[in-house]
Amino acid sequence: MPRVELSPLAWLDDVEQQRRAAGLRRSLRTRPPVGAELDLASNDYLGLSQHPDVIDGGVEALRTWGAGSGGSRLVTGNTELHEGFERELADFVGAESALVFSSGYTANLGAVVALSGPGSLIVSDALTHASLVDACRLSRARVTVAPHRDVAAVEAALAERSEDRAVVLTDSVFSTDGALAPLRALHDVCRRHGALLLVDEAHGLGVRGDGGRGLLHEVGLAGAPDVVMTTTMSKALGSQGGVVLGPQAVRAHLIDAARPFIFDTGLAPAAVGAALAALRVLVAEPDRARAVLDHAAALAEVCGVAETPQSAVVSVILGEPDVAFAAAVACLDRGVRVGCFRPPTVPAGTSRLRLTARASLDADELDLARRVLTEVLSTVRA
Structure with a gap:
């Protein structure tokens, strides 16, 4: 009988299926040039990458x-x-x-x-x-x-x-x-x-x-x-x-x-x-650092996060990975990009949206964030 050739990478198919079943499959998503959407996902805390x-x-x-x-x-x-x-x-x-x-x-x-x-x-x-x-x-x-x-x-x-x-x-x-x-x-x-x-x-x-x-x-x-x-x-x-x-x-x-x-x-x-x-x-411009914390506090209030943030990071725990991922997609569809952290980055049961404040956020951007986050979170938490 002819020998069946088995790829040494065949095991990757099983691993991918397991990740998909657990809601943990990751993919690369390209982004448009800066300005096409509100970015609350990057670590550009002071808004200086485009200065x-x-x-x-x-x-x-x-x-x-x-x-x-x-x-x-x-x-x-x-x-x-x-x-x-x-x-x-x-x-x-x-x-x-x-x-x-x-x-x-x-x-x-x-x-x-x-x-x-x-x-x-x-x-x-x-x-x-x-x-x-x-x-x-x-x-x-x-x-x-x-x-x-x-x-x-x-x-x-x-x-x-x-x-x-x-x-x-x-x-x-x-x-x-x-x-x-x-x-x-x-x-x-x-x-x-x-x-x-x-x-x-x-x-x-x-x-x-x-x-x-x-x-x-x-x-x-x-x-x-x-x-x-x-x-x-x-x-x-x-x-x-x-x-x-x-x-x-x-x-x-x-x-x-x-x-x-x-x-x-x-x-x-x-x-x-x-x-x-x-x-x-x-x-x-040393006041940029203070502005980051002020904007983080505003985002936390919108998201119903009880504790005042001590940094640029606002963590909104939603539980299961598919819930957090769906919420992130819904935000992006409405023009706001947020981070989505799932296991193994965070412990099981604590998948979350990770928002990052920027010193350069203006009033219109904060209003957009407020509208989108309120709508999306009210839906996923219902």
Whole structure:
């Protein structure tokens, strides 16, 4: 009998059917140019991705330095523009130094792996970003996952460790619900036990703290010698890329040891130029950070969310994934784009709409959001 050839990827058909049955199949959806619909889904918190100064900053860098950096930053990918941005951002948030990576994801991978390793302990919040989760897996350190925002659990893990070095990982603002980490309490625990605190400020920069300097700055931990901050240039700064900020010794070590820095092509100059221009807009217009929180509060009230948001994120829990997805589609059909978070991004039974406020929302846009969200949510909650 002829042999039946079975594709080594045939198992993907079964996986796809299982995802469809669970309402968890994902697909890419193209979007029209900015302005065709009201965007309450992106992380462009300050509305700077379309700011003329930011666009001009990217264009000028493109014309000066070219489309790509041409190699890793240790070869040809390092420019005066990269280092100038690092200096200005470090000065803004109160850090001693900064180092730009090609994305926030690679910044977290590089920082965590290079600052931990075999013979060390990592204690990570259960709801840290996927990039920090992957960094833990790559670190070869012993990893303990602490319950969400549970300072006592972090202290217990540190107290019983046998390793010489320990790193505690947390987001400053958690991306799915916008909750704030107890940074001051975590730092107190870290200092008592000689651990490093590494904080991902991706959703804190530009929103929390004096003029948007971040939650670390707000709670008085900016520049602390036992704190490392990571962040992204793709949210409040409206561009692309990631940064690690902290003591000068950390920057020097990452240049020598962080594989995503050493072996990755340097961030394109246009992205750096745009981010630098965005940072300067934020410095000149510090009220943008306050406007984000004001608009988030308005959106939360419309959606019947009881707690006042502490960040740009407004989480509207609807339960099952098909309900949340249908609500997101209904909003888009009415001209408002919202995020839809389903498992495994969020726990089962907590699928939700994730709305993000922008500093640049105007009265007409808020009125549109109010009309659409009221109509859609009244229907799905009936």
